[in-house]
Amino acid sequence: MQIHIRIVLLALTVFMFSCERQSTAPNIDPVLGVECFEHHRASLPPGTQYEGIEKLAENLLTIRIMNGVEVVTLDCELAVDGTALATGE
Numbered sequence: 001m002q003i004h005i006r007i008v009l010l011a012l013t014v015f016m017f018s019c020e021r022q023s024t025a026p027n028i029d030p031v032l033g034v035e036c037f038e039h040h041r042a043s044l045p046p047g048t049q050y051e052g053i054e055k056l057a058e059n060l061l062t063i064r065i066m067n068g069v070e071v072v073t074l075d076c077e078l079a080v081d082g083t084a085l086a087t088g089e
Contacts, residue, residue: 028056033063035084036076040065 030053037050044067051064051071059078064071076084 028053028061029082032061032076032078032082032084036061036063036074037065039076039084040074 033053034050041048044065047068049066051066054062054064054073056062056078061076061078061084062073063076064073079085
């Protein structure tokens, strides 16, 4: 009986570690991601959802969105004052 419990616990542990951890972009203001999403909203299909910030490289912010079919990324250039500017997909 104890061997079955150990197998189940080991399987659950492996399963939990195999799940992809949601990466968070440290030291990036989350408002920038929302601003970027809002700049793109008019060109996105209805029901598109903001998922989060993917990365920030130099002055280019990349966010994740769910477009109804898959999770994709969008880029926004950052202005000198740190606000997001839409650049394109």
